[in-house]
Amino acid sequence: MTTTNETKAPEQAPRIQWTEHAPDVYKAMVRLDQASRKHLDPVLLELVKIRASQINHCAFCLDMHSKDALAAGESVERIVQLSAWDESRHFYTAKEIAAIELTEAMTVLTDGFVPDEVFEKTAKHFDETELAHLISAITVINAWNRFGVTARLAPGHYTPGSLNH
Numbered sequence: 001m002t003t004t005n006e007t008k009a010p011e012q013a014p015r016i017q018w019t020e021h022a023p024d025v026y027k028a029m030v031r032l033d034q035a036s037r038k039h040l041d042p043v044l045l046e047l048v049k050i051r052a053s054q055i056n057h058c059a060f061c062l063d064m065h066s067k068d069a070l071a072a073g074e075s076v077e078r079i080v081q082l083s084a085w086d087e088s089r090h091f092y093t094a095k096e097i098a099a100i101e102l103t104e105a106m107t108v109l110t111d112g113f114v115p116d117e118v119f120e121k122t123a124k125h126f127d128e129t130e131l132a133h134l135i136s137a138i139t140v141i142n143a144w145n146r147f148g149v150t151a152r153l154a155p156g157h158y159t160p161g162s163l164n165h
Contacts, residue, residue: 063155
């Protein structure tokens with residue numbers, strides 16, 4: 001058990017400050033992220049971003065989106081259970097489960113496609129505009145995850161609402 005007197009492991013330094021060296025890419029990503037949010041429930045959006053970040057092992061994005069979800073009124077219990085959502089379905093609505101399933105299918109493309117049944121199930125819960133934005137938001141968080149993991153952005157310093165993505 002960790003006590004307050006024990007020394008924690010040192011924080012890893014970022015590999016590169018990519019936003020400083022590619023500011024136009026960063027600004028374009030922020031605009032894309034903002035556009036993808038439209039027509040989507042903010043709490044559902046955070047659940048999707050957390051789940052993709054769990055799959056992609058992006059500690060920075062997990063920190064950010066867990067804090068943003070809590071600030072938006074999400075419960076700790078639902079955030080914690082998200083990594084095992086399939087065994088914890090009773091914590092989520094059918095619409096949220098459909099969004100989470102689509103997130104997993106789009107994030108893990110090892111079979112090279114999103115199964116028709118996953119897409120069709122999601123389409124039953126979202127109108128076409130919402131669905132297009134959900135697909136966009138899942139694509140955007142996967143891109144953010146790749147920047148975060150590759151640049152090795154450090155978690156733990158994010159304040160909810162301090163970034164626009």
